[in-house]
Amino acid sequence: DTGVSQDPRHKITKRGQNVTFRCDPISEHNRLYWYRQTLGQGPEFLTYFQNEAQLEKSRLLSDRFSAERPKGSFSTLEIQRTEQGDSAMYLCASSFGTGDEKLFFGSGTQLSVL
Amino acid sequence: GENVEQHPSTLSVQEGDSAVIKCTYSDSASNYFPWYKQELGKRPQLIIDIRSNVGEKKDQRIAVTLNKTAKHFSLHITETQPEDSAVYFCAASIGDTGRRALTFGSGTRLQVQP
Numbered sequence: 001d002t003g004v005s006q007d008p009r010h011k012i013t014k015r016g017q018n019v020t021f022r023c024d025p026i027s028e029h030n031r032l033y034w035y036r037q038t039l040g041q042g043p044e045f046l047t048y049f050q051n052e053a054q055l056e057k058s059r060l061l062s063d064r065f066s067a068e069r070p071k072g073s074f075s076t077l078e079i080q081r082t083e084q085g086d087s088a089m090y091l092c093a094s095s096f097g098t099g100d101e102k103l104f105f106g107s108g109t110q111l112s113v114l
Numbered sequence: 115g116e117n118v119e120q121h122p123s124t125l126s127v128q129e130g131d132s133a134v135i136k137c138t139y140s141d142s143a144s145n146y147f148p149w150y151k152q153e154l155g156k157r158p159q160l161i162i163d164i165r166s167n168v169g170e171k172k173d174q175r176i177a178v179t180l181n182k183t184a185k186h187f188s189l190h191i192t193e194t195q196p197e198d199s200a201v202y203f204c205a206a207s208i209g210d211t212g213r214r215a216l217t218f219g220s221g222t223r224l225q226v227q228p
Binding site for chain 1: 115148158203205214217220
């Protein structure tokens with residue numbers, strides 16, 4: 001395992017459709033994060049897990065977004081009833097530790113909502 | 115929540131010159147301040163970080179300073195090289211107890227002219 005992997009790399013969908021992304025973190029990492037990045041902006045925090053527990057969720061996140069990490073390993077991010085404003089790069093990151101630690105980012109999933 | 119502002123948004127320097135990027139944060143409880151570098155089309159990668167119990171940290175040509183009273187921190191790159199060209203993001207979080215995930219600034223595009 002050489003790093004955080006995300007699937008798919010690109011997703012094009014029509015407005016109103018549901019999409020699901022997958023993230024496989026570095027195997028020994030206990031924390032997993034989801035961020036969203038649009039062109040010219042920094043990553044925007046969405047949610048994070050410690051093992052299988054979802055410990056924090058952005059207040060900006062609408063109820064159309066849901067994330068799971070059922071066995072404390074891979075995670076999925078689902079967006080229901082997609083809107084054009086959801087178009088962005090969705091980044092997953094993982095880390096290991098009990099305090100502050102380095103985040104290892106995946107290459108991201110580029111979502112385009114038509 | 116935390117708000118991190120970053121300046122300038124773009125910075126162009128001649129090779130060999132120094133570059134300085136500044137960030138301010140709003141939440142006095144923040145205690146962990148990393149800097150990430152993102153090259154075009156690639157994932158963000160940690161280059162240096164500082165915790166609130168120190169005022170300065172240096173790693174070869176890169177240094178970060180922190181002023182907790184003023185709630186700002188800066189990235190200093192000396193003897194810039196063309197490979198330093200990238201987008202740099204500052205971030206802030208609350209580590210350890212009362213943990214809160216990283217909030218990123220909007221980024222600084224650094225261009226080093228040969």
